[in-house]
Every structure is written in structure tokens, then in C-alpha cells.
């Protein structure tokens with residue numbers, strides 16, 4: 001007898017951004033077909049049944065900030081994860097869609113070459129679905145003229161930097177990008193730190209022979225982020241175009257964002273686990289250990305900063321919670337953190353430490369284990385809003401009958417999992433450490449489903465997904481609010 005469904009999920013508590021309900025789910029041909037009151041599928045036939053045993057059933061995680069297989073943009077260091085290992089790690093942590101960066105270099109005129117090269121890296125390599133943000137470091141006339149083609153290719157977001165010599169745009173270049181992004185309904189992500197301020201602080205520290213990893217935090221003062229955030233908001237308001245400020249670390253920067261939102265501006269914001277769980281003390285470790293937590297912006301002063309960021313997550317200032325997975329191996333002096341240890345700098349030099357921390361696999365479990373967010377808010381921040389903001393909704397980020405891909409994450413029933421200490425050996429990335437080593441955790445995804453296929457079963461086999469099963473997903477325009485006055489931008493007189 002033919003079965004009605006490929007998969008049914010029974011006895012779960014389905015959590016979406018809007019509801020928490022006891023519902024059963026039926027899946028066929030990669031899609032969610034039915035979401036019905038518990039018990040309604042008792043008499044159905046399915047090729048496979050999962051009993052959620054009262055665990056939370058959520059849309060699969062969407063991680064919209066992931067660096068994989070990137071070249072050495074800062075002279076030293078090379079991403080430790082490629083599309084295979086990065087997406088594998090994502091799958092094991094409950095993430096079913098990732099948006100990674102396709103980085104244009106300063107010497108490249110075109111964005112389409114960059115897009116093509118990144119497709120080549122990802123094709124047939126991924127365990128989960130994926131798309132790319134184009135990272136624009138050279139907004140040449142060629143690059144600007146290609147925004148329209150990017151949209152046709154299913155790319156509806158870009159990222160720009162206000163810091164890092166290899167990537168930084170000046171304000172005029174930022175306006176060039178924003179104006180063209182407005183025309184093509186593209187969302188621009190902004191790394192908001194003042195590059196000149198950071199260079200100046202770095203020189204001050206070098207003059208005083210202060211090179212240890214902890215000085216990375218000193219060299220990136222909160223002021224550099226606060227100023228650049230306010231400037232990015234101002235530039236966005238001038239062009240009247242939506243932006244997303246990535247990896248906000250400072251409550252004072254979040255406050256600028258909140259005030260802009262309260263004025264009705266389409267300003268969106270992202271934060272990451274490193275700004276909820278790490279402080280600058282994590283950079284001040286014996287020897288070179290602190291380098292493990294070097295990322296930009298750096299983890300901030302104290303728990304008080306964490307409180308401000310948690311508050312912003314709860315009160316809607318932050319639109320999304322992403323990982324900013326940016327993996328470098330620690331014990332590696334060719335591509336990893338230790339490339340900056342030389343005869344001249346035996347303790348390393350903070351300015352040359354490859355910037356970034358791994359986190360694609362731990363993002364969801366860390367936030368769930370913290371038990372700080374309302375469940376619906378958790379889903380909104382980690383799945384629904386990234387899908388909406390970046391043009392994937394309702395295919396991704398929800399559990400909508402007939403509309404959503406069957407990308408689902410099932411957690412352990414509340415209280416069933418014994419508290420445990422996180423260890424890097426539990427993870428599936430190609431990195432030899434996690435910044436969260438030893439942290440006490442209360443949850444981990446038990447099952448993860450990608451378009452109806454079980455790709456992670458923690459108790460039975462762990463990783464079940466297959467390399468190459470993840471597909472490129474074409475994205476449309478953002479479904480969150482865009483320019484306030486659509487149409488041509490008018491020169492303000």
C-alpha cells in the first residue's frame with residue numbers, strides 16, 4: 001500500500017514566531033503538507049514517523065552570517081571550514097539554511113565573477129541549503145551595474161565594511177552602493193566600525209609595545225562601533241534605504257538603532273552569541289590562548305553589556321541572531337591563529353591575529369540553553385526573521401502548510417536532557433577549539449530535518465545527511481519594511 005506521507009512528526013509542541021501549540025506535522029515531497037491538532041494524523045500512513053515526545057518542534061535554523069572557504073583577506077589566515085565542513089557543522093547544530101559570503105577583492109571589478117567562483121565552491125559540497133551575500137569591496141561602475149543581474153540570479157543582499165584596509169569603503173562609496181541597492185531592492189549589511197579610529201588605537205598600543213591578544217579589544221573601542229553605527233544609520237536615512245547592522249556588540253550602538261527604528265526608519269540589526277556569552281576577559285588568557293576569542297567587534301567589557309544585548313533581543317531592537325561563524329584553527333601557524341607568532345613577536349601581535357570565532361553549530365543550542373528568550377522570540381530571531389529579511393520567506397523560516405520546505409528542528413522534551421559541559425570534540429567543524437569549551441548546556445537539537453530528510457539524529461547515528469544534498473536557494477526581495485518612499489531617489493533640496 002502506498003503511504004500518504006513521507007514523514008509525520010507526532011506529539012510535538014510546535015513553536016513558530018507567532019504560536020506555541022500541540023500540533024502534528026505531515027510532510028510529502030520535501031514540503032510541509034499538513035499542520036493539524038495533535039492526534040489528527042493517528043490513522044495516517046507514512047514512510048517514517050518521528051515521535052517528538054513533547055519536545056519543541058521548530059522551523060530549522062537560518063544562519064545569515066557565515067564565512068566559509070574565504071581567502072586571506074587580511075594578509076594572514078584562511079578560513080578553516082569549507083562548504084562541506086561548515087555546512088556539516090551547521091546541520092549537526094540544527095541549522096538548515098545558511099547564507100555565506102561571496103567576497104569580492106579590491107582588485108576585482110566585477111561581482112559576477114565572484115558569484116560564479118563562490119557557486120563553484122558550494123556546488124555539490126553542502127549538507128544544508130544555502131545562498132550568498134555578495135561582499136562588495138570595490139564598488140566599481142561595473143560592480144554597481146551588476147546589482148540588477150544579481151537580483152535575477154537570486155541574490156538580494158550585499159555586505160560592506162567601514163573598516164579593514166582590504167575591504168573598507170569610504171562614505172561616498174557607501175552612498176554609491178546604497179543608492180544602487182535602493183533601485184534594485186537589495187538589503188545592505190554594514191560592518192559598522194570606524195577603521196581610522198581602530199588604526200589610531202593600534203598605533204598607540206604598538207608605540208607602547210603592547211602586543212598580546214587582549215589588546216585586540218583595546219584597539220577596537222566601543223566608540224568606534226557607536227560612531228560608525230550612527231553614521232551608517234545617517235547614510236541609510238539620507239538615501240532612504242534599508243540596512244542591517246551586523247554583529248552589534250555594544251548596548252550604546254543598539255540604542256542608536258532603537259531610536260532610528262522608533263522614528264520609522266528601516267534599520268535592522270543583528271547580534272551574535274559572542275556578544276551574549278564572552279567578554280574581553282576571554283581575550284586575557286595565559287600565553288596566546290586569548291587569540292581564540294579574537295573577533296571584531298571584540299567581546300565587550302562585562303556582563304552588563306550582555307544584559308543590554310539580551311534586552312535588545314527581547315524588545316525587538318535586534319531583528320536576527322546569527323553566528324558570524326568565521327573559523328580559524330588555533331594550533332596552526334600557516335592558516336590559523338598562530339600565523340602571527342614570529343621571531344619579532346613571540347607572544348604574537350594582536351593586529352595580525354586572524355579575526356573570527358567558530359559558532360555555526362553552537363548558535364541555537366547556546367541560545368536555547370540560556371533560557372533567556374521567549375520561545376516564539378527565539379524562533380523569530382534565529383529562523384523566521386532571517387528568512388524574511390533576506391527574501392526566503394515563507395519557503396524558509398516557518399512551518400506553513402503547503403508553503404514551507406520541511407526544514408525542521410526537534411528539541412529534547414523540556415527537562416529531559418541532563419546538563420552537560422560543551423566540548424569541542426562534540427562538534428563537527430574543522431576547527432580545533434570552541435570559544436565555549438566547558439560551558440554548561442541544557443539543550444541540543446535532537447533531530448534535524450532538511451526538506452523532509454532526517455539529516456541529524458543525535459541518539460541514532462548523529463549526522464545522517466549527505467554532502468551535496470543542500471541546494472542553492474534563489475532569494476527574492478526582503479519581506480520586511482523597505483524604503484519609506486519607493487520610486488526614484490530625489491535629491492533633497
Ligand SMILES: *[C@@H]1O[C@H](CO)[C@@H](O)[C@H](O)[C@H]1NC(C)=O
Nearest residue numbers: 010037038039040041042043
Ligand atoms: C491518537 O493516539 C494517541 C496515542 O495512542 C491517543 O492518546 C489519542 O487519543 C489519539 N487521538 C485521536 C484524536 O485519536
Ligand SMILES: *[C@@H]1O[C@H](CO)[C@@H](O)[C@H](O)[C@H]1NC(C)=O
Nearest residue numbers: 254255258308311312315317
Ligand atoms: C530596548 O533595547 C535597547 C538596546 O539594548 C535599549 O537601548 C532600549 O532602551 C530598550 N528599550 C526598552 C523599552 O527597554
